[in-house]
Amino acid sequence: MSLFRKVLFKIAVLIALALGGGLTTAWYMIEAGSRLSTRTFGPWVTWAAAGRPDADPYTRAHTARNGLLPLSSTLELTFRARTDSNSGRLSSACDYAVVMDEFEPAWWGLAVFDGQGRLIANAADRHAFSSSTAMREPDGRTVIALARDARPGNWLPGGRSNRIILVLTVQDAAWAAGVHSGGAPKSMPEILRTGCR
């Protein structure tokens, strides 16, 4: 192989490596996030600077690419869970209990979406519960049953979309400040798998 061809080959390899490596790592950091831009509490992941005008470039790219319209994370935090508390992927083929024990921010909402962030059609036309609509247990806990078929109490239909994502929105500036200062929230909801088909 002539010297010219060798140099050309090396340049081609370099460009392929740079494009492949650069685009793949950027895509990963924008879509999945990392410890630089997200905070994780059990199965719950939040983009720590979401909505803020001074957000880091990964958070801004994540917000833009996914068509999100978050409130500033200094006031409201949005957590997403793709797995249960035992790291099993959330699936509409299984039933789950989302247990909120001593979880008392000023306002919270819990919604279920499919893997692309779309609402899941169901006969009950129910997609979410919030601190205003969920019933409490006699012991003060709130338990939300995420299941395909009807359940007594706070039933959130999981539909038949296979992969599902739970989104927990917490609106409480003091609670958010606690998370931003590096501390873990006193108590985050647990996602317990109760059965599978």
Added chain:
Amino acid sequence: MIRPYLQLSKRLLSQLLKQLLALIAIVRLLFPGWLRRRWQLVVASVLLIGIVHICATLAAPVFSSGHAYQLLRDKLPPNRMVVLPPQAPARQLLPYLPPDMLYAMCRYDLTGGPVAVTAVVADAGWALSLHSPRGGNYYVLPGQQQRRTEVSLLVVPSGPDAALIPRRESPTDSHIASPTLEGLIVVRGPLRGLAWAAETEATLRRATCTQVKR
């Protein structure tokens, strides 16, 4: 645009360095002598990967066709508050947008003058928020438990655009400087069940967004 990157740079560099050292150790273990022969290629690759990574990350919000403002632009007339129907699978406004809320939105355009906004933020979960077209939330007024707040704002341009449009002095309005000439005003109220839906909608319908002519 670069400033947030610089804030991240310390943590980013230490993490990247750790990962790079681990990678070098693995390559040296698996292919002894290879790194010594090809070190120029490795250094050039790492540098180029870094450059492409940073360019792709910074370009993503600029060239993304799916951000919220673009998705809502066609549904919202300029400088008019619109109460949107409750979200459902067939008529979802945006991905992952909480479905247990009713939304009133206004797409503002300050080129013809400032925009006056009035709204009621009725309780916990309610919020009035102002967003730039890239999604940055530069102003938010959250609702408080059992406390009804009537809000009156005047959205005015900031920066070099401010010189183009004269500001009106008004004793009742708070002036909020918008970083861009266009953006979104969102008033949202939680749906607390069927019995309360009409009240939530009526409160949202009281929200206004009107351009103040020069």
